[in-house]
Amino acid sequence: MKMTRLSTKGQLVLSKEIRLARAWGPGTEFAIEEVPDGILLRASQRFPPTELGQVAGCLLSKGKPKTLKQMQSAIVRETARRHDRGRY
Numbered sequence: 001m002k003m004t005r006l007s008t009k010g011q012l013v014l015s016k017e018i019r020l021a022r023a024w025g026p027g028t029e030f031a032i033e034e035v036p037d038g039i040l041l042r043a044s045q046r047f048p049p050t051e052l053g054q055v056a057g058c059l060l061s062k063g064k065p066k067t068l069k070q071m072q073s074a075i076v077r078e079t080a081r082r083h084d085r086g087r088y
Contacts, residue, residue, distance in 0.1 A: 001019065002015050002017075002031055022043065024043060028043055028044075029043070029044040030042060030044060031043075031044050
């Protein structure tokens, strides 16, 4: 179990190991909830929950739509690029 202390300013320090494992960087916002055993800390969702009908067609397409094969290839390339930069 990791231990930390509350500072005089009311701040908690999370270990680097935890921040890296969760990909929590500076500016990450958290939701804090009181539970019977103490508090529960969760990173806030970046986007509110939505339904497909609320967002479908909201982006303009530039040119022909991509094929499934093109999209999968782009995902593999981007994942490899981010992995090489130490992001994942």
